[in-house]
Amino acid sequence: MGLTITNQLKRPEPQALASAVEALAARFGNRLITSQAVRDQHAHTTTWLPSQPPDAVVMAQETADIQDVVRICARHSVPVIAFGTGTSLEGQVNAPAGGVCIDLRDMNKVLEVHAEDLDCVIQPGVTRKALNEYLRDQGLFFPIDPGADASLGGMASTRASGTNAVRYGTMRDNVLALKVVRGDGEIITTGTRAKKSSAGYDLTHLFVGAEGTLGIISELTIKLRGIPETIAAAACSFETVRGACQATILAIQTGIPVARIELLNAAQVRACNSYSKLSLPETPLLLLEFHGSENEVAEQSKNFGEIAKECGGGEFSWTTRPEDRTKLWQARHDAYWSVKALRPGAGVVATDVCVPISRLADCVTETEEDLKRLNLLSPIVGHVGDGNFHCSLVCDIDNPDEMARGEDFMHRLVERAQAMGGTCTGEHGIGQGKQKYLRAELGPEALDAMRALKQALDPQNIFNPGKILPAL
Amino acid sequence: MGLTITNQLKRPEPQALASAVEALAARFGNRLITSQAVRDQHAHTTTWLPSQPPDAVVMAQETADIQDVVRICARHSVPVIAFGTGTSLEGQVNAPAGGVCIDLRDMNKVLEVHAEDLDCVIQPGVTRKALNEYLRDQGLFFPIDPGADASLGGMASTRASGTNAVRYGTMRDNVLALKVVRGDGEIITTGTRAKKSSAGYDLTHLFVGAEGTLGIISELTIKLRGIPETIAAAACSFETVRGACQATILAIQTGIPVARIELLNAAQVRACNSYSKLSLPETPLLLLEFHGSENEVAEQSKNFGEIAKECGGGEFSWTTRPEDRTKLWQARHDAYWSVKALRPGAGVVATDVCVPISRLADCVTETEEDLKRLNLLSPIVGHVGDGNFHCSLVCDIDNPDEMARGEDFMHRLVERAQAMGGTCTGEHGIGQGKQKYLRAELGPEALDAMRALKQALDPQNIFNPGKILPAL
Numbered sequence: 001m002g003l004t005i006t007n008q009l010k011r012p013e014p015q016a017l018a019s020a021v022e023a024l025a026a027r028f029g030n031r032l033i034t035s036q037a038v039r040d041q042h043a044h045t046t047t048w049l050p051s052q053p054p055d056a057v058v059m060a061q062e063t064a065d066i067q068d069v070v071r072i073c074a075r076h077s078v079p080v081i082a083f084g085t086g087t088s089l090e091g092q093v094n095a096p097a098g099g100v101c102i103d104l105r106d107m108n109k110v111l112e113v114h115a116e117d118l119d120c121v122i123q124p125g126v127t128r129k130a131l132n133e134y135l136r137d138q139g140l141f142f143p144i145d146p147g148a149d150a151s152l153g154g155m156a157s158t159r160a161s162g163t164n165a166v167r168y169g170t171m172r173d174n175v176l177a178l179k180v181v182r183g184d185g186e187i188i189t190t191g192t193r194a195k196k197s198s199a200g201y202d203l204t205h206l207f208v209g210a211e212g213t214l215g216i217i218s219e220l221t222i223k224l225r226g227i228p229e230t231i232a233a234a235a236c237s238f239e240t241v242r243g244a245c246q247a248t249i250l251a252i253q254t255g256i257p258v259a260r261i262e263l264l265n266a267a268q269v270r271a272c273n274s275y276s277k278l279s280l281p282e283t284p285l286l287l288l289e290f291h292g293s294e295n296e297v298a299e300q301s302k303n304f305g306e307i308a309k310e311c312g313g314g315e316f317s318w319t320t321r322p323e324d325r326t327k328l329w330q331a332r333h334d335a336y337w338s339v340k341a342l343r344p345g346a347g348v349v350a351t352d353v354c355v356p357i358s359r360l361a362d363c364v365t366e367t368e369e370d371l372k373r374l375n376l377l378s379p380i381v382g383h384v385g386d387g388n389f390h391c392s393l394v395c396d397i398d399n400p401d402e403m404a405r406g407e408d409f410m411h412r413l414v415e416r417a418q419a420m421g422g423t424c425t426g427e428h429g430i431g432q433g434k435q436k437y438l439r440a441e442l443g444p445e446a447l448d449a450m451r452a453l454k455q456a457l458d459p460q461n462i463f464n465p466g467k468i469l470p471a472l
Numbered sequence: 473m474g475l476t477i478t479n480q481l482k483r484p485e486p487q488a489l490a491s492a493v494e495a496l497a498a499r500f501g502n503r504l505i506t507s508q509a510v511r512d513q514h515a516h517t518t519t520w521l522p523s524q525p526p527d528a529v530v531m532a533q534e535t536a537d538i539q540d541v542v543r544i545c546a547r548h549s550v551p552v553i554a555f556g557t558g559t560s561l562e563g564q565v566n567a568p569a570g571g572v573c574i575d576l577r578d579m580n581k582v583l584e585v586h587a588e589d590l591d592c593v594i595q596p597g598v599t600r601k602a603l604n605e606y607l608r609d610q611g612l613f614f615p616i617d618p619g620a621d622a623s624l625g626g627m628a629s630t631r632a633s634g635t636n637a638v639r640y641g642t643m644r645d646n647v648l649a650l651k652v653v654r655g656d657g658e659i660i661t662t663g664t665r666a667k668k669s670s671a672g673y674d675l676t677h678l679f680v681g682a683e684g685t686l687g688i689i690s691e692l693t694i695k696l697r698g699i700p701e702t703i704a705a706a707a708c709s710f711e712t713v714r715g716a717c718q719a720t721i722l723a724i725q726t727g728i729p730v731a732r733i734e735l736l737n738a739a740q741v742r743a744c745n746s747y748s749k750l751s752l753p754e755t756p757l758l759l760l761e762f763h764g765s766e767n768e769v770a771e772q773s774k775n776f777g778e779i780a781k782e783c784g785g786g787e788f789s790w791t792t793r794p795e796d797r798t799k800l801w802q803a804r805h806d807a808y809w810s811v812k813a814l815r816p817g818a819g820v821v822a823t824d825v826c827v828p829i830s831r832l833a834d835c836v837t838e839t840e841e842d843l844k845r846l847n848l849l850s851p852i853v854g855h856v857g858d859g860n861f862h863c864s865l866v867c868d869i870d871n872p873d874e875m876a877r878g879e880d881f882m883h884r885l886v887e888r889a890q891a892m893g894g895t896c897t898g899e900h901g902i903g904q905g906k907q908k909y910l911r912a913e914l915g916p917e918a919l920d921a922m923r924a925l926k927q928a929l930d931p932q933n934i935f936n937p938g939k940i941l942p943a944l
Contacts, residue, residue, distance in 0.1 A: 119828070159669075159674075160670070189914050193893045194859060196826055199906070199909075200941075201925055202677045210673055253590065254698060254701075255764070299765065354669060358588035423671050428670060430671055443660075445660040
């Protein structure tokens with residue numbers, strides 16, 4: 001059992017598919033793979049959505065490969081699905097209508113680094129950890145950290161963000177320009193390396209978050225930052241989620257440039273205590289990071305400490321020593337594994353919503369009450385500076401009753417967030433799992449506009465069909 | 473004489489226009505204006521592009537007015553042009569095919585302020601100064617400052633930015649969501665008040681910068697900031713543009729969060745000395761502003777002072793006292809008027825380009841040489857932290873030879889910026905004046921995509937026709 005997918009998509013005609021695969025085999029030799037095992041790997045959804053493998057996988061090595069796959073597939077009306085690391089969470093790499101997956105992992109070159117301009121040009125398969133490794137010697141880093149070591153092409157496509165978006169923004173704020181392979185195999189250049197531009201429609205930000213449904217990103221120009229002189233970590237427990245949220249609101253209102261501010265609810269702290277042998281008070285916990293000069297982070301930490309106290313926070317500790325920072329943040333680093341360990345063998349389904357920060361305490365508290373009522377287990381971790389939080393629902397996939405309650409919980413979570421002026425997804429994207437919420441969130445006119453854009457840029461509907469837009 | 477406009481647009485059929493005006497008169501009474509004087513006012517281009525007045529002006533008071541104008545105009549295939557304050561610089565409010573101008577100045581209500589969320593919901597006619605006046609008591613401000621007291625709807629439509637974009641971003645970074653009236657009069661909602669979202673295509677950022685060519689913005693949700701505790705102003709002269717640019721690059725690389733960093737070239741400083749009776753060294757000048765706590769701005773100023781010294785800067789002065797800050801920045805505040813005073817009676821044509829910051833010194837220096845060679849006068853002011861600079865070309869509109877040299881200069885300026893990896897406009901937009909540069913900047917594929925988007929969202933081509941996209 002899994003969440004229902006309503007898209008009834010037409011698969012390509014068998015003869016057309018066979019012709020496309022034949023042409024791809026002639027062009028790519030053993031870089032065209034049709035083994036079941038490899039196809040299955042490329043539909044791995046890391047969620048409870050059913051896997052829908054593509055019919056074939058091409059290992060791309062350069063832009064011309066992407067162009068040729070697209071041309072061949074377009075000729076035969078066969079879907080094309082881009083694949084980075086497969087860490088997306090809403091079925092973005094599934095192939096509900098079959099088709100050809102382009103695996104971009106080997107397109108992992110950093111093409112140019114412009115240290116003075118704080119930007120670089122990369123291929124889409126570069127992962128964020130590999131990029132930061134590459135940049136470290138130059139004193140530079142790329143700040144977006146969604147947790148997984150995702151590819152930058154995939155991060156752009158899902159408009160990823162993560163723990164330090166509160167300071168550095170999301171992928172939307174950090175992509176300067178893209179090259180995108182369109183349906184006829186030609187390449188759209190969406191922008192320049194200039195830090196800002198008002199030259200025409202913002203194509204860059206149309207492709208960021210489009211989940212590969214409008215074309216395939218073949219190159220990215222992204223913004224970099226200087227590695228901060230000093231990093232401080234801090235932690236503070238609160239009696240209530242409301243206290244933790246109030247402290248966050250005040251910190252942001254007063255302009256403390258927190259680099260990360262993460263909320264772990266009581267259930268998550270309990271899981272971490274158990275898994276990581278910690279002895280944290282089992283109440284909501286805020287973990288923070290400050291970036292700046294030594295004086296700056298000292299002042300920021302001190303100011304936040306005062307705010308925390310005002311808001312009913314307990315002992316406030318902060319440190320700049322790397323080993324102590326790691327210790328303070330250990331609960332956060334182990335959060336995922338601590339949830340996995342809660343019930344060995346059960347599934348963990350990750351979902352996220354985002355609300356105006358003034359409603360965050362309400363939203364988290366009501367969500368906790370709902371979990372209790374439904375007798376479900378789901379620790380909560382929040383990128384609380386953005387009003388964004390994640391539920392990690394522990395669920396026995398083979399227990400239909402529990403799965404039904406889980407599905408009910410997910411629906412109610414989204415409805416709650418939307419009723420509070422929020423969004424059904426802050427950073428995971430729509431993919432397949434959240435299509436049914438888009439209309440309630442933005443209205444039919446926005447959906448009409450999105451459909452018109454899809455039709456305009458992908459009239460053949462070959463790019464990742466069945467994603468984002470619900471079936472009519 | 474003026475810059476050539478190549479769009480040969482078809483005006484509406486006289487009968488269709490008459491029917492539309494009749495329907496508008498019936499609906500709007502004396503809020504429908506057809507006097508030549510008022511029509512002329514609404515085509516004021518603040519540039520050397522020829523004025524092209526609309527056939528009629530409607531003074532809108534609420535969203536329903538915009539909807540009805542659009543419905544009536546659509547029924548008769550008559551163009552609709554949105555008008556805020558008329559301070560755009562590339563002919564954005566001209567009516568090359570005639571049509572109906574919707575004047576939004578009376579839609580100037582702040583609808584909601586959410587202090588905890590640092591956002592507000594406003595009508596499109598609210599100007600930035602009025603908004604900041606309204607917000608001041610709550611300790612909040614909206615940071616984008618393009619110079620003119622423009623309307624927020626217009627600023628969103630041209631993707632405006634200005635002096636403190638280096639710290640707070642452009643309109644792109646500060647619009648959370650829009651309501652947009654589409655061609656059938658219905659309203660598209662592009663987003664929620666959540667700080668981030670990955671829910672579908674980024675409609676918000678497609679309308680930001682679209683210059684009213686895809687629909688009419690009827691409501692904006694924008695981000696606010698807390699007014700900083702302390703503001704420091706600083707000034708430092710440099711022997712060369714290169715030294716000033718190098719100091720800027722180092723400041724940004726080391727993460728000094730400058731709020732404003734403005735370059736005045738020697739010609740601009742000379743003009744300011746003359747106009748404002750100052751005695752600044754007539755060499756490139758950097759003016760800076762720092763926002764933060766008292767300690768923070770002190771540290772930022774001190775750190776920048778050291779960088780400036782390394783880069784050959786002269787005496788570095790900084791202050792937090794409001795009256796001294798005003799004095800330090802007087803040259804910048806008077807820059808426009810000082811240029812106007814250089815040759816009374818002559819026109820001043822403003823243009824802007826933006827390049828990667830590593831190329832800024834080259835671009836400004838070569839531009840200065842070009843001005844000398846062409847025997848033209850154009851002081852330069854730069855939002856140097858973004859690599860964006862403005863030329864204020866002083867030109868006798870009645871002197872065809874000077875105008876020809878001016879036009880030549882403008883072309884060469886754009887080509888130079890584009891050759892350096894930059895853009896033909898950092899913040900003024902494309903409008904009519906810069907259409908001819910779009911293809912060279914992004915290529916034919918990007919233009920194809922833009923045309924497809926226009927066709928998808930405005931198939932009747934009634935929204936501000938003849939803007940952004942060059943005629944085929």
